[in-house]
Amino acid sequence: xxxxTQSPKYLFRKEGxxxxxxxxxxxxxxxxxxxxxxxxxxLRLIYYSQIxxxxxxxxxAEGYSVSREKKESFPLTVTSAQKxxxxxxxxxxxxxxxxxxxxxxxxxxxxxxx
Amino acid sequence: xxxTTQPTSMDCAEGRAANLPCNHSTISGNEYVYWYRQIHSxxxxxxxxxxxNNETNEMASLxxxxxxxxxxxxxxxxxxxxxxxxxxxxxxxxxxxxxxxxGTRLTVIP
Numbered sequence: 726x727x728x729x730t731q732s733p734k735y736l737f738r739k740e741g742x743x744x745x746x747x748x749x750x751x752x753x754x755x756x757x758x759x760x761x762x763x764x765x766x767x768l769r770l771i772y773y774s775q776i777x778x779x780x781x782x783x784x785x786a787e788g789y790s791v792s793r794e795k796k797e798s799f800p801l802t803v804t805s806a807q808k809x810x811x812x813x814x815x816x817x818x819x820x821x822x823x824x825x826x827x828x829x830x831x832x833x834x835x836x837x838x839x
Numbered sequence: 840x841x842x843t844t845q846p847t848s849m850d851c852a853e854g855r856a857a858n859l860p861c862n863h864s865t866i867s868g869n870e871y872v873y874w875y876r877q878i879h880s881x882x883x884x885x886x887x888x889x890x891x892n893n894e895t896n897e898m899a900s901l902x903x904x905x906x907x908x909x910x911x912x913x914x915x916x917x918x919x920x921x922x923x924x925x926x927x928x929x930x931x932x933x934x935x936x937x938x939x940x941x942g943t944r945l946t947v948i949p
Binding site: 729760765766767768770773783784813815817822823824825826827828829830831832833835 | 871873875880881882883884885888890926930936937938939940941942
């Protein structure tokens, strides 16, 4: 089955360490997104990429970095510059459904900073 | 993108229809209405979308008012597995972000 695979599902990190979250899709979607979700809150956009080798900052990009070297892959690095990295991270891609863009999400990665 | 307003929480009896309202009074002509839901600690799941006509699929029905300022998501026979947070979003096709607010927490009661 096609879908989006995020790994790891749970991750613990010490303060000051960088960590990379993986996002892989086999849906042949061009656009991919990273969102952050804090407890009881909605989703906030970190970065998005509409095509290979191109990406743009979202609403809360500070302290994060991404790359898009392959269509299938859009990894997110949470750097030590991110002041409050403990959160649930969601990767998504879009497909066209009757003229509208529909997001497909992965299962998420929960990062906890100790 | 237009903002949406949803009730914070709702309860529904199992087997009954769940009607989730959404207000989007500032929606513009090229913006679609999308509904997603998120079961605890999972990624959001797409349910349905529409532009101005009512829509139905295997999961739900979407009723959009004639002036497009509000809509209702209908789950015809709610089950315990429908307990989730439901997000109503409006977005134009060319926009790069979907604004997910805090949604409506639907609890289906046995």
